[in-house]
Amino acid sequence: MNTLLITAESTANGIVEREFTVNGVPGVLWSPESAADRAPLILQAHGGGNHKKHPAMSGRAALLVRQCGYHVAVLDAPGHGDRPRTEHDEREIATMFAARAAGEPEGPIVVRYNEHLAKLAVPEYHALLDALQQLPEIGTDGLVGFWGINMGTAIGVPFVAAEPRVKAAVFGQHWPQALAEHARRITVPIEFDLQWDDEHITREEGLELFDAFASTEKSLHVNSGRHKELPRFEAESAVRFFARHFGPAARAV
Amino acid sequence: MNTLLITAESTANGIVEREFTVNGVPGVLWSPESAADRAPLILQAHGGGNHKKHPAMSGRAALLVRQCGYHVAVLDAPGHGDRPRTEHDEREIATMFAARAAGEPEGPIVVRYNEHLAKLAVPEYHALLDALQQLPEIGTDGLVGFWGINMGTAIGVPFVAAEPRVKAAVFGQHWPQALAEHARRITVPIEFDLQWDDEHITREEGLELFDAFASTEKSLHVNSGRHKELPRFEAESAVRFFARHFGPAARAV
Numbered sequence: 001m002n003t004l005l006i007t008a009e010s011t012a013n014g015i016v017e018r019e020f021t022v023n024g025v026p027g028v029l030w031s032p033e034s035a036a037d038r039a040p041l042i043l044q045a046h047g048g049g050n051h052k053k054h055p056a057m058s059g060r061a062a063l064l065v066r067q068c069g070y071h072v073a074v075l076d077a078p079g080h081g082d083r084p085r086t087e088h089d090e091r092e093i094a095t096m097f098a099a100r101a102a103g104e105p106e107g108p109i110v111v112r113y114n115e116h117l118a119k120l121a122v123p124e125y126h127a128l129l130d131a132l133q134q135l136p137e138i139g140t141d142g143l144v145g146f147w148g149i150n151m152g153t154a155i156g157v158p159f160v161a162a163e164p165r166v167k168a169a170v171f172g173q174h175w176p177q178a179l180a181e182h183a184r185r186i187t188v189p190i191e192f193d194l195q196w197d198d199e200h201i202t203r204e205e206g207l208e209l210f211d212a213f214a215s216t217e218k219s220l221h222v223n224s225g226r227h228k229e230l231p232r233f234e235a236e237s238a239v240r241f242f243a244r245h246f247g248p249a250a251r252a253v
Numbered sequence: 254m255n256t257l258l259i260t261a262e263s264t265a266n267g268i269v270e271r272e273f274t275v276n277g278v279p280g281v282l283w284s285p286e287s288a289a290d291r292a293p294l295i296l297q298a299h300g301g302g303n304h305k306k307h308p309a310m311s312g313r314a315a316l317l318v319r320q321c322g323y324h325v326a327v328l329d330a331p332g333h334g335d336r337p338r339t340e341h342d343e344r345e346i347a348t349m350f351a352a353r354a355a356g357e358p359e360g361p362i363v364v365r366y367n368e369h370l371a372k373l374a375v376p377e378y379h380a381l382l383d384a385l386q387q388l389p390e391i392g393t394d395g396l397v398g399f400w401g402i403n404m405g406t407a408i409g410v411p412f413v414a415a416e417p418r419v420k421a422a423v424f425g426q427h428w429p430q431a432l433a434e435h436a437r438r439i440t441v442p443i444e445f446d447l448q449w450d451d452e453h454i455t456r457e458e459g460l461e462l463f464d465a466f467a468s469t470e471k472s473l474h475v476n477s478g479r480h481k482e483l484p485r486f487e488a489e490s491a492v493r494f495f496a497r498h499f500g501p502a503a504r505a506v
Contacts, residue, residue, distance in 0.1 A: 196464075196473070207460075210475075211449075219484075220449070220475035224468070231472075233497065237490075244486065 004131040015065050022131045025124050026082045027075040028052050030061040031137065036069055040246045041138050043125060043166070044074040045148035045155040048114065051081030060147065063239045070242070071138055075128055077151065078120040088116070107175055107200055114154035115178040121155045122162065129165060143246045147238060149173050149193060149230065161185040168245040170238040173227065175201055176209040183212035190215050191241045193234050194222045201227070257384035268318050275384045278377050279335045280328040281305050283314040284390065289322055293499045294391050296378060296419070297327040298401035298408040301367065304334030313400065316492045323495070324391055328381055330404065331373040341369070360428055360453055367407035368431040374408045375415065382418060396499045400491060402426050402446060402483065414438040421498040423491040426480065428454055429462040436465035443468050444494045446487050447475045454480070 007026075008019040011033055018029045032039070042064050046057050052074045061072035076082055079089035092113040099106050133140045146169040148156035153174040160166045161182040169186070172193030176183075190213055194206040210220045219241070223231050260279075261272040264286055271282045285292070295317050299310050305327045314325035329335055332342035345366040352359050386393045399422040401409035406427040413419045414435040422439070425446030429436075443466055447459040463473045472494070476484050 196471070203460075207456075216477060218449070218477045220473070222463075222473035222475070224471045233493075240486075 002127040002131040004134065013062075015062060022075070022124070022128050025075050025128075026052065027073055027128060028057075029071060029073045029132065030058070030065050031071045032065050032069045035071075035137050038137065038139050038142050039069050039071055040143040040145065040242070041071045041073065041129075041132060042145040042147055042242060043129065044072060045121070045125070045146075045152035045159075046074060046077060046080070047150035047152055048110065049080070052076045053081075060235050060238070063235060064242065067239055068243050068246070070246070071132070073128060073132055075121070075124055077155065078117050078124075092116070105200070107205075110151075110200070111154075111175050111177050114151050114174070117151070118155045118158050118178075122159045125155070125159045126163060129163070143167055145169060145242050145246065147242075154179065157186070158182045160188070168242060170241060172221075173198070173201060173206070173230065174209060175205050176212060177205075179209055180212035183209060184214055187214045187216070189217040189241075189245055191219045191221065191238060193230055194220065195227055195230060196222050196224050198227045255380040255384040257387065266315075268315060275328070275377070275381050278328050278381075279305065280326055280381060281310075282324060282326045282385065283311070283318050284324045285318050285322045288324075288390050291390065291392050291395050292322050292324055293396040293398065293495070294324045294326065294382075294385060295398040295400055295495060296382065297325060298374070298378070298399075298405035298412075299327060299330060299333070300402060301363065301404035302333070305329045306334075313488050313491070316488060317495065320492055321496050321499070323499070324385070326381060326385055328374070328377055330408065331370050331377075345369070358453070360458075363404075363453070364407075364428050364430050367404050367427070370404070371408045371411050371431075375412045378408070378412045379416060382416070386418075396420055398422060398495050398499065400495075407432065410439070411435045413441070421495060423494060425474075426451070426454060426459070426483065427462060428458050429465060430458075432462055433465035436462060437467055440467045440469070442470040442494075442498055444472045444474065444491060446483055447473065448480055448483060449475050449477050451480045 002022055005021045006018050010017050014033045016031045016033050020027055044057055046052060046054055057074050064070045064072050079085045096106055096109045099109055132138050144165045146156050146160050146166050149172045153171040156171055157179045160169050168189045170191045192210045221234055255275055258274050259271050263270050267286045269284045269286050273280055297310055299305060299307055310327050317323045317325050332338045349359055349362045352362055385391050397418045397420060399409050399413050399419050402425045406424040409424055410432045413422050421442045423444045445463045474487055
């Protein structure tokens with residue numbers, strides 16, 4: 001039993017925000033105030049060190065809700081947001097900051113730690129989808145997408161590889177080491193973001209992960225700039241990607 | 254003296270089409286019927302074997318005119334459209350088709366032939382710009398962009414490298430051999446298209462040309478598919494790219 005408990009509800013600027021837990025894991029669901037009977041659902045996963053209501057999450061959700069009339073949900077990742085950190089979390093985070101301070105590569109630590117978190121988070125996302133599909137405005141036969149960059153890709157690639165209900169996904173900015181084997185099982189359309197001057201992920205690593213996806217329809221968007229400089233317009237591009245695959249914008253708000 | 258002679262004018266669906274010659278070179282100018290006093294100008298160059306009014310040219314122009322209120326102009330390349338082929342043209346084209354029939358690489362022939370055509374076409378585009386800027390609705394102080402894929406890139410990269418009036422450009426799908434040296438002198442924002450499964454241009458060649466641009470703002474759009482399968486939505490992306498850099502859409506039509 002995947003129990004969805006709504007813990008708070010508010011409405012602002014045409015968007016209904018419902019905070020919830022699924023099996024105790026906290027999440028948030030954004031929906032159009034004047035919704036269609038049924039609308040696609042986009043699952044998001046946030047980046048490392050962030051949380052479910054980080055501006056990147058709520059901002060992308062607002063675009064999807066307002067421009068497409070879709071529902072958007074995101075969970076706090078293990079050790080993030082309202083969830084406690086374990087001793088293992090604290091140790092890995094300290095190791096990562098020590099590498100950063102020493103000018104050593106963070107990649108191997110992030111790959112290892114994100115892989116650990118993904119093993120915990122993937123079943124939580126399957127349970128989230130089960131629970132949200134019980135809502136009549138989402139339903140069990142609706143279109144489902146996934147959108148996660150950075151750690152959101154570390155969680156999303158193994159999740160989408162194992163989740164046939166997801167029909168399109170936006171990923172980006174992660175290493176191939178733990179993810180390429182999952183990507184080779186993904187066949188749905190994807191859009192993938194890379195930074196050309198990423199100080200953590202080499203061009204070869206980024207391109208290797210993009211290349212690994214088995215999708216016949218896939219797009220790579222590379223922009224000049226460093227790891228944290230992914231341009232804002234890529235969020236609008238991702239929204240258009242979902243609108244292209246999930247049908248005409250419903251403009252429900 | 255760069256003499257612009259308007260040879261035909263017609264209006265359909267809110268777009269004014271003027272055919273012209275500049276120093277005898279035939280071209281076409283598309284403009285919004287109800288134009289702003291001044292609007293940006295996008296110069297296009299067509300692909301190999303095509304011509305100034307190929308649907309790719311008129312279709313992209315229609316997007317730019319309708320969505321942005323811009324002016325759009327394109328010339329027939331030497332040996333293309335209404336321009337006669339020389340013996341050299343005939344020989345190079347025959348060599349290219351012979352390579353294709355024999356299953357041999359076309360790249361080296363296309364690179365060499367396009368470089369030859371670009372040497373002729375680049376001064377024609379400088380003259381075109383001089384002439385069009387004499388029109389009051391374009392003017393000498395307006396924003397100018399360039400958009401050309403395939404052979405349009407072979408012409409456009411040396412042209413933009415030598416033309417400080419061009420402030421943003423969309424290129425793609427060509428080899429680095431004859432172009433990278435010019436690309437290294439281009440600093441304006443660019444958007445660049447590649448096909449991930451191009452049967453003529455290797456990934457390494459395509460990425461090498463993208464990398465060569467000195468632009469601090471540059472975006473690469475890679476899509477799955479073969480050389481001729483560049484998705485339609487990349488035309489819409491290019492229009493948004495120009496709209497982003499040249500200001501809000503004027504919606505003059």
